[in-house]
Amino acid sequence: MSDSTTKPRRVCFFGIDGATWKIIKPMVASGRLPNLAAMMENGSYGVLDSTCPANSSLAWTSLQTGVHPGKHGIFFFREQPSGMYQRPIVSWNSVHAPSIWSLANEHGKRVSSLYFPMTFPPEKVDGVMISGLLTPDRNADFIYPPEFRQELEKAVGEVPSDNEPEVVFGTVTQEAAAKKLFETTDQIARIGAYAFDKQDWDLYGIVFRGVDLASHRAWCYQDPQWAKLNPAAAEKGKDLLGSVYDLLDAKLGEIRDRLDDETTLVVASDHGFDRITHRFYVNRWLVEQGYLKLKNGKIAWMKTKLFFRQKFHGALRRLRLLQTYQATMKKLGGGGNSPDMGEAMLMSLVDWPRTKAYSSFGGGEDIVLINLKGRQPEGCVELGQEYESLREEIIDKIKQYKDADGTALVADAWKREDLWSGPSIELAPDIQFLTSDTGVNAGGNPLMPVTSEPALDGMPAMHRLEGVYLMEGPGVVRKGHEAAKGQIADIAVTMLHLLGLPAEDYMDGGLLGDAFEPEWLAANPVLARTGNRGRLDFKKSDDWGSDEDAAKVAETLRSLGYLE
Numbered sequence: 221m222s223d224s225t226t227k228p229r230r231v232c233f234f235g236i237d238g239a240t241w242k243i244i245k246p247m248v249a250s251g252r253l254p255n256l257a258a259m260m261e262n263g264s265y266g267v268l269d270s271t272c273p274a275n276s277s278l279a280w281t282s283l284q285t286g287v288h289p290g291k292h293g294i295f296f297f298r299e300q301p302s303g304m305y306q307r308p309i310v311s312w313n314s315v316h317a318p319s320i321w322s323l324a325n326e327h328g329k330r331v332s333s334l335y336f337p338m339t340f341p342p343e344k345v346d347g348v349m350i351s352g353l354l355t356p357d358r359n360a361d362f363i364y365p366p367e368f369r370q371e372l373e374k375a376v377g378e379v380p381s382d383n384e385p386e387v388v389f390g391t392v393t394q395e396a397a398a399k400k401l402f403e404t405t406d407q408i409a410r411i412g413a414y415a416f417d418k419q420d421w422d423l424y425g426i427v428f429r430g431v432d433l434a435s436h437r438a439w440c441y442q443d444p445q446w447a448k449l450n451p452a453a454a455e456k457g458k459d460l461l462g463s464v465y466d467l468l469d470a471k472l473g474e475i476r477d478r479l480d481d482e483t484t485l486v487v488a489s490d491h492g493f494d495r496i497t498h499r500f501y502v503n504r505w506l507v508e509q510g511y512l513k514l515k516n517g518k519i520a521w522m523k524t525k526l527f528f529r530q531k532f533h534g535a536l537r538r539l540r541l542l543q544t545y546q547a548t549m550k551k552l553g554g555g556g557n558s559p560d561m562g563e564a565m566l567m568s569l570v571d572w573p574r575t576k577a578y579s580s581f582g583g584g585e586d587i588v589l590i591n592l593k594g595r596q597p598e599g600c601v602e603l604g605q606e607y608e609s610l611r612e613e614i615i616d617k618i619k620q621y622k623d624a625d626g627t628a629l630v631a632d633a634w635k636r637e638d639l640w641s642g643p644s645i646e647l648a649p650d651i652q653f654l655t656s657d658t659g660v661n662a663g664g665n666p667l668m669p670v671t672s673e674p675a676l677d678g679m680p681a682m683h684r685l686e687g688v689y690l691m692e693g694p695g696v697v698r699k700g701h702e703a704a705k706g707q708i709a710d711i712a713v714t715m716l717h718l719l720g721l722p723a724e725d726y727m728d729g730g731l732l733g734d735a736f737e738p739e740w741l742a743a744n745p746v747l748a749r750t751g752n753r754g755r756l757d758f759k760k761s762d763d764w765g766s767d768e769d770a771a772k773v774a775e776t777l778r779s780l781g782y783l784e
């Protein structure tokens with residue numbers, strides 16, 4: 221047994237939000253993506269199943285904690301606190317499990333964590349941390365330690381947050397958004413390279429969100445069916461998504477060039493992607509089924525108001541004044557912990573004392589919430605028999621629901637305890653369903669028809685369960701091996717193992733063992749897990765930050781298409 225096979229290794233993680241084999245494999249076959257291609261040849265790769273539902277907030281949290289949502293407590297970008305109908309935006313303070321960064325620190329390993337979604341506010345790690353998606357904006361304290369920001373500004377220039385509204389397709393023209401996305405990606409890569417070279421780390425990780433951003437908006441251009449209906453637009457945009465994959469592959473190359481023999485490279489995405497064919501307005505369905513009651517007198521007036529609000533906000537967004545406008549409105553007394561007034565308007569339509577069930581008014585969530593007595597302010601459903609039979613009834617009905625063409629829109633539906641387990645289950649939606657893989661996206665507006673085909677200028681693609689993972693490390697990772705399917709919580713356990721550290725006994729993930737050379741694995745057996753189960757029973761803070769910060773994050777999520 222030589223030293224080199226048993227020495228703990230350094231781990232370098234490169235995250236590509238939203239990457240899918242559906243795009244990577246054909247591009248590799250046509251001679252593109254040379255770095256991902258080289259990793260497939262010199263390493264192991266496979267499908268990485270996301271969380272259910274496949275959303276960046278839960279998925280990146282599972283990747284960084286090694287546990288499923290029932291333990292980490294993140295079920296979407298929103299919380300569901302008792303005592304209020306408003307659902308604040310989550311942050312790292314909402315996460316109920318320790319991060320791989322803090323675990324590595326406890327074992328004396330130094331970390332560099334760059335642009336991981338969900339890590340705002342940044343942890344005080346031994347090493348450095350730059351928070352990613354859900355950072356309010358670049359003026360927030362999203363870099364730890366603060367001196368690292370000054371160091372970066374001196375060495376490489378401005379430090380962008382992963383919340384630059386111009387990068388997000390839909391707020392500016394497509395050309396302008398793409399240009400800004402390329403520039404921001406270059407700058408984040410420069411910061412990543414600087415931290416790689418100048419920081420002393422054992423565990424390094426960086427996440428790029430460009431593929432996710434581009435997939436939401438540009439998936440359609442390379443979709444043959446869509447292209448047939450929109451030939452001019454498709455011709456113009458057909459390589460936009462591919463060019464973003466090319467860009468991230470080049471950034472991966474800059475990292476690969478820096479690797480030594482003692483570092484294992486891990487690449488992963490948090491979920492896959494595919495097109496959207498239908499919108500399913502869950503709150504409208506609940507109205508039609510009699511579970512959600514609206515105040516009839518207000519509807520016509522509200523329709524007009526919403527129509528003008530949409531027009532007005534669209535104009536403000538184009539002028540980049542929307543955030544300022546919303547912040548000002550809040551200061552004048554609007555809002556009050558609700559990150560969006562449009563949602564608040566929709567919710568003011570609801571006749572709560574007569575409503576038994578409702579869904580997200582922001583959309584993007586495949587959920588049904590029960591209006592429970594004692595939990596919701598005007599709850600009317602009794603816990604126990606009434607709650608149980610109501611959930612069963614709704615699950616049965618929603619699974620059977622078909623649109624006018626006879627298309628089944630829901631693939632499956634569960635009571636929360638049948639899908640997840642763990643001490644955070646009380647924070648989960650009462651019913652989670654999964655829309656079918658034909659591409660259904662849930663909407664929140666109860667005044668829309670139950671189903672509709674997406675508008676052409678709307679969001680043409682959404683997440684799918686199957687993401688990707690690749691690993692490379694000579695003598696450690698098998699070469700040219702298509703490895704067994706993994707699940708997203710496996711990444712934390714696998715990275716701990718490469719660092720020579722045990723996993724924690726509460727972790728749901730396992731080792732992605734099929735990717736490793738059998739001799740290396742024999743020389744580096746899985747260590748007994750350490751018993752820290754009690755550490756899941758904590759909540760960091762109930763502080764959701766200022767209304768202004770919440771409005772900024774909500775506006776980003778809306779531009780991304782995660783909220784309406």
Ligand SMILES: [Zn+2]
Pocket residue numbers: 237238275276432490491
């Ligand atoms: Zn994502």
